[in-house]
Amino acid sequence: APAGFNFEVMNAYQLLKAIQENGYEIIEKSVSDTAAGSDTHRAWTECGNLDHEGHDRGWKLAKQVDLLIREIRDRILELMRDGWRRVHVVTDHGWLLLPGGLPKVDLSAALTDSKWGRCAAIKPGAHCPERLFPWYWNPNLHFALADGVSCFKKGEEYAHGGLSLQECLIPRLTVSGEQGASLRSMKITEVAWKGLRCTVVIEPVMAGVWVDIRRHA
Secondary structure (H helix, E strand, O other): OOOOOOOOOOHHHHHHHHHHHHOOOEHHHHHHHHHHHOOOOOOOOOOOOOOHHHHHHHHHHHHHHHHHHHHHHHHHHOOOOOOOEEEEOOOOOOOEEEOOOOEEEOHHHHHHHHHHOEEEEEEEOOOOOEEEEEOOOOOEEEEEOOOOOOOOOOOOOEOOOOOHHHHOOOOOEEEEEHHHHOOOOOEEEEEEEOEEEEEEEEEEOOOOOOOOOOOOO
């Protein structure tokens, strides 16, 4: 770790507190009024359960990916409609997914302090046949990483924690819209049906706005 760097393990509460102390307001997942953070002009919110679904469902995650991405898209649109002009989408890691299970590599439990799917913490002084890598936060601690897309556990269809491109390359998405601040003040002032044609009047007038007509929510 860099000289003078102090690393502290945080639980979820401490992490959110640190985010707030750095000037970000927390918008809870269940809050429908996403404009709650507009006083600080910066906010943090979480959306999506890709990792949870992967660990829970294995290969069946593939059936849910489109739905989960649409949920993230809808959350972004909700933020934009409530006046946020820019939304940064971040994630912490990628993942591997292989129906039937990733190929297993044998690693004796006697050599490890802890063992996960893609990596294992090796006991000090233990001779391990796998390649060892230092941990960024503590260079005195070494991890064994399974080669390629292999895994230290049998039957793991979804896993992460290794150094494959799929696990390490993550997207940095920014969605922006100059009209975001005005959308919140927009109002529908008139709705008129003439036969099968619906005319909607909005104020203030703004180009590029669509009206979604539904019988149900």
